[in-house]
Structures are given as structure tokens and as C-alpha cells.
Amino acid sequence: MRKLILFACSIAAAAVLGGSAGAAEPDVGVLSVEDGRGAVMLDLKGSVLGRLSNGTLRVTDHTPWDRYSALVVGRKVTQERLGPKIVLYRGQGLRFRMVGGGYRIVVRGAGISVSAVGRGVVSLDGEPRLPGEDVGVYSLEDGVDCDVERELCTPLPDEVERFTLGSPPGEDDGRPQR
Numbered sequence: 001m002r003k004l005i006l007f008a009c010s011i012a013a014a015a016v017l018g019g020s021a022g023a024a025e026p027d028v029g030v031l032s033v034e035d036g037r038g039a040v041m042l043d044l045k046g047s048v049l050g051r052l053s054n055g056t057l058r059v060t061d062h063t064p065w066d067r068y069s070a071l072v073v074g075r076k077v078t079q080e081r082l083g084p085k086i087v088l089y090r091g092q093g094l095r096f097r098m099v100g101g102g103y104r105i106v107v108r109g110a111g112i113s114v115s116a117v118g119r120g121v122v123s124l125d126g127e128p129r130l131p132g133e134d135v136g137v138y139s140l141e142d143g144v145d146c147d148v149e150r151e152l153c154t155p156l157p158d159e160v161e162r163f164t165l166g167s168p169p170g171e172d173d174g175r176p177q178r
Contacts, residue, residue, distance in 0.1 A: 044116065140165070
């Protein structure tokens with residue numbers, strides 16, 4: 001399943017890169033989160049695939065009239081429309097896909113796994129129940145899958161940290177923004 005997610009993200013990245021070939025647009029960035037507990041917030045234009053064992057998923061579609069829409073499935077899923085562009089999903093075993101378009105996505109809960117490719121910002125906040133508890137891992141490195149290569153990934157931060165996905169040409173520091 002994870003390989004399928006990475007394949008889909010690779011295809012999405014190729015489509016984004018192919019569409020911007022020759023243009024002076026920023027490069028796309030990637031994010032991989034595995035076994036997360038806490039919150040993962042993304043505000044990006046691109047593609048996101050993920051799973052959530054238990055918790056909430058809030059999706060704001062920045063481009064609701066384009067041809068792309070969010071797909072969310074799972075057990076005991078409830079959907080609450082909070083506005084014309086905002087939907088809150090609650091449930092267990094949620095699986096979600098947002099391919100193309102612009103979204104603000106807030107995933108809160110346990111068992112968070114996310115693969116994203118695009119341009120925008122991401123905030124990560126691990127929330128352990130007990131001191132020293134594993135809150136999951138993440139990577140912003142291209143080609144690193146935290147499900148397969150966990151040792152190459154970084155533990156989710158205990159305090160909110162914000163990162164940029166993608167960068168303008170010639171600028172690629174990958175450091176957290178504060």
C-alpha cells in the first residue's frame with residue numbers, strides 16, 4: 001500500500017514538474033510522516049495521500065470550483081460542513097486523497113501517515129501521552145519513505161515546527177521557519 005502511495009505521489013510530482021517545465025516556478029517539496037500522534041497541518045498546492053487511525057481531518061479547499069476534490073473514506077466516518085470550502089471529517093481508519101488543487105489540511109489524532117508533494121507550508125506537532133512516548137517520524141527529503149526507511153527519518157517535534165515545501169530556484173535550505 002505504501003509503495004502505491006509513493007508511486008501516486010511520484011506521478012503527481014511528475015505532472016506538476018512537467019506542467020511547470022521552462023517556467024521560473026519554485027521546485028516541489030515532499031513530506032513523509034509515519035505513525036504520527038499529534039497534528040500535521042499542510043497548506044499547499046499539490047497532492048496529499050494519507051491515513052488516520054483515529055481522529056479528525058479538517059479540509060479547506062482553496063480552489064473549490066476546479067476539477068479536483070478531496071476523497072475521504074473510512075469506518076464510522078462523519079462529515080460536517082463548516083463552510084462553503086471547509087469540511088470536518090471524524091472517524092476511525094480514515095483514508096484520504098487530495099490530488100491537484102490547493103488545500104489546507106489539518107490532521108489530528110493517532111496513527112497519522114501522510115505522503116505529500118507540492119508547494120506550500122507544513123506544521124508538525126507531536127503530542128505524546130506520556131513523557132518519552134514515540135510520536136512518530138517525518139522526513140522532508142526526496143525519496144525517503146518513513147514507513148520503509150524509518151532510521152533516516154526524524155522524530156516529530158514536541159513543539160510546533162513549521163517547514164516550507166518547495167523552494168524558489170537556487171534556494172534550498174530545508175531549515176524550519178519560526
